Amino acid sequence: MKPRGFKQGLVFLTLLLSVCSRGRFEGAAADYEAAAAYQSTAHSAGGALPGQTQKLVLEGELQVQVADPEASEQTLISILKRYDAYTAATRRYEHRREYTIRVPAGSYEPLVAEVRQTGKVLKSFERTEDVSLTYYDLEGRLAAKQELLKTFQSYLGKAKTMEEILAVEQRIAEVQYEIDRTGTEFRVLSNQIQYARIELMFLGPALPFGSDLGERIGAVWGSFGDCLSIAAAVLLGILLYGIPGILTLLVFYWVLFGKIGLVRKLWRIVSEK
16 A cells, blocks of 8 residues: 555646646546545545544443432432533433433443442443544545645636636535535544443332332323313313304304294395395
8 A cells, every 4th residue: 555645646746737737627626536536445445544543433321220210310410520421311201211421432431330330230232333434534535625625716816717717616615515514424423433322221119010009000090080181171162162152053043044034034035126
């Protein structure tokens, strides 16, 4: 494998020859992009080069049974502060708490070790993904696009016709869009590498079978009571609004079309005329 500096030299030499030969702006850009793509492909095929740090995305899942989920939340807050971690999401239920935690990758193991001490571990899962190729590929493509943007910006001072100016400005806009998109991907991946993610659940104590029968019956009766409350509200609404509305319609029908029949009488008078 040839040194990286040699490849970059080939890139700029290709661009210089294209410009010196009075080629079109787009032709020079195509040569530059082709050389940059070759460099990126060669770099990705070989993986992380010597001296480069391996890039890993670390994720974990942990379920811990605790005596009191609410009290354990305060303990968790203290642990997060010690490791400069934070909760990206918190979900609170009656008998459990769920957290999405982001922690600096270097502090992942000691933080998990402390959380495991808060209770009985019911489930533990970890996943590590090597994203070195993707990381350095994005980094290389971003650097190449930034150099290409500088090149097109320098062309603006050399353009002589309006057509050339518009062509260069269009390419600058396109390259800037590609830089923004690639930059966003690169920042998202960098954040995932820098901060590990932990899905943590604190569960309350498990009750013996049958000991919570009364609570279950109460919960079922409570649900049934909620249904009855809803049904009573619907029935009350019908009584307050539905029946008076129907009676009003009947009265109108009786006056206009029924025994009084104002509409029929009016129609008869008009027909006789």
